[in-house]
Amino acid sequence: QVQLVESGGGLVQAGDSLTLSCAASGRALSGYTMSWFRQTPGKEREFVAAISWSGGSVLYADSVKGRFTMSRDNAKNSVYLQVNSLKAEDTSVYFCAATVRGFITRNFNEYEWRGRGTQITVSS
Numbered sequence: 833q834v835q836l837v838e839s840g841g842g843l844v845q846a847g848d849s850l851t852l853s854c855a856a857s858g859r860a861l862s863g864y865t866m867s868w869f870r871q872t873p874g875k876e877r878e879f880v881a882a883i884s885w886s887g888g889s890v891l892y893a894d895s896v897k898g899r900f901t902m903s904r905d906n907a908k909n910s911v912y913l914q915v916n917s918l919k920a921e922d923t924s925v926y927f928c929a930a931t932v933r934g935f936i937t938r939n940f941n942e943y944e945w946r947g948r949g950t951q952i953t954v955s956s
Contacts, residue, residue, distance in 0.1 A: 877940055
């Protein structure tokens with residue numbers, strides 16, 4: 833069992849930056865593919881980014897490419913999402929997810945565990 837807890841969200845102005853963190857407990861994350869998704873009421877859940885177990889491969893959604901950076905620190909059992917140049921449309925609940933699958937996937941149904949999320953609200 834893996835428990836994931838996100839933090840770092842907040843209320844910011846358009847153009848601001850934040851760093852989201854996802855801390856894991858229960859198991860070492862070093863063997864897991866990790867991802868970030870976001871969910872806004874009334875909208876479909878959206879893939880944001882995913883990173884391989886080693887951190888050597890990262891996949892981004894087109895909507896965040898160039899603005900968001902995902903990274904991981906297996907020694908700290910954590911993954912991060914640096915979000916820059918925030919826009920109003922980035923307002924959402926951001927949550928991380930983990931899978932033992934050995935490949936990066938943007939398919940939420942392929943992730944076995946997820947956290948509850950952290951809210952980012954961007955005012956324009």
